[in-house]
Amino acid sequence: MTTTPELSREQRDAAMVERYADGETLDAIGQSFGITRERVRQIIAKVGGTNAEESRKNQIAAREAATKAAHEAFLAQYGNLARQMAKRGVSRPDTVLKLQALFPTIDVDLAEDALRGSAILFSKAQVDDIFSQEALAAGIWFLLGSDRNLAPDREWAVVNLDLSLMSELRAALESAEASPDDVATILGVIGAAQKHLSEDPAVSITGARYQELRDELVVAFGLVSRQGAFPWPPTRQTVMKRFGGWNEALEAMGG
Numbered sequence: 001m002t003t004t005p006e007l008s009r010e011q012r013d014a015a016m017v018e019r020y021a022d023g024e025t026l027d028a029i030g031q032s033f034g035i036t037r038e039r040v041r042q043i044i045a046k047v048g049g050t051n052a053e054e055s056r057k058n059q060i061a062a063r064e065a066a067t068k069a070a071h072e073a074f075l076a077q078y079g080n081l082a083r084q085m086a087k088r089g090v091s092r093p094d095t096v097l098k099l100q101a102l103f104p105t106i107d108v109d110l111a112e113d114a115l116r117g118s119a120i121l122f123s124k125a126q127v128d129d130i131f132s133q134e135a136l137a138a139g140i141w142f143l144l145g146s147d148r149n150l151a152p153d154r155e156w157a158v159v160n161l162d163l164s165l166m167s168e169l170r171a172a173l174e175s176a177e178a179s180p181d182d183v184a185t186i187l188g189v190i191g192a193a194q195k196h197l198s199e200d201p202a203v204s205i206t207g208a209r210y211q212e213l214r215d216e217l218v219v220a221f222g223l224v225s226r227q228g229a230f231p232w233p234p235t236r237q238t239v240m241k242r243f244g245g246w247n248e249a250l251e252a253m254g255g
Helices: 009-021 026-033 037-047 049-087 092-102 108-116 133-147 154-160 163-175 180-199 207-220 236-243 246-253
Strands: none
Touching: 009 026, 009 037, 009 049, 026 037, 049 092, 049 108, 092 108, 133 163, 133 180, 133 207, 133 236, 133 246, 154 180, 163 180, 207 236, 236 246
16 A cells, blocks of 8 residues: 655645546545545545546546557567567467567567557467377376375386476476476376376366366466466366366376
């Protein structure tokens, strides 16, 4: 909450009018002064009148114009490159990441907003298209093992997990800035879950429990990806879309 220094009543009222005219909301102003938004509105109407409202509209219009100009300037400089990438099937988030890598001074938020509002047609590939079915199933293994509090079984994993799957998961996790130890732990839990299920075929996990654990562990492991990347394990909706339903996903992994 924003706080303000001690002011006289006249100074306070004038500050409210000025902040409102600058485009700040009634709620934000009220919170900083410890009064309701309705009381702020009454004070501004009494002290500032129509001048405050008109000034506010002018400020907002000026900001919108500045934003539009910034978008147009960005597109004038990088729009052609973005169009070329879009023709190659590159998604909008990946286009922003590629531009940022080669032109480090780019404002990522500005780039994303400018491209989102442009007429450039980017690939509509979604998160469910970027992981293999094996990686999706591995997400279920991981959360099943986590639900059962299984200790990582690195020995089982190193012998039994396919190298292609390990490489895919490692790349996905490292793109989300997971540490090497975290990657090894996750692969170990996947191995432990597969071994556990081979010993007890009745073990399973519901879609609701999967999503609950997924939301917890994505944050716990710090797998909140950078802009343009997607966190693994994927959401329950993604898994269900790829496999045609939750039961179908469990069947595909042997659960």
